[in-house]
Amino acid sequence: MSTDNRPLSPHLQVYRLPFTALTSISHRISGVLLSGGALVLVYWVVATAAGPQAYATANAILGSLPVQVLLFAWTFVLFYHLCNGIRHLFWDAGYGLSLEAAQRSGQTVIGAAVALTLLAWLIALV
Template sequence: MSSSNRPLSPHMQVYRPQITSMLSILHRITGVALAVGTLLLVYWLAAAASGPAAFADAQALIGSIIGRLLLFGWTFALFYHLCNGIRHLFWDAGYGFEIETVSRTGWLVLAAGLALTVISWVLGYTMMGGA
């Protein structure tokens, strides 16, 4: 095939990981994870609509160890994707393209995503009376 002689762009491995590229792919990964996570949202609403028995099953599933781990992951995915999405909207409006700014806002959205995740869980457990 003649196309095999064409120049290739460098493979991923030759690039040093940078905050910009890592957060870019993390936006995509968290987006796909959240698309899968909508299953839980719909299951929770459908269980609530079905009645107390189905809802108790859903709460038990979400409250299990695996359920809580998944929910914790989805909480971070949601807050990170939300914060970084706002960063993207600023870029779309034409702001924040300087290299220093891009780095700084990158670390900022990562920290904000983690902080919001921890705050939500602490408040959630407080609501449950530390259960």
């Protein structure tokens, strides 16, 4: 049995994932990234409890520009995961399961995450 003339099945380099699949994958990735950010939060809390010298060192590290950019991204990831989790709760209740509603809710999740991130950082900087 020769298989030389059989077509190849599509793979990720040629297949365009639907928007809902991308948001689902992003939700899983954001959960993993939140774990890493939680470790940074634990470091800060432990440094706070360890005394003024450790706290000053932690603030110097966490206050640097590259780390601040990462913390901004982590804040977006936090709000994205939160909003997408709420979206999944609505799906579990049977609401918004049509393709059009899923598209709109995915776009709403991204918009809400951006807005909440900016709002949180504006409040934190004031």
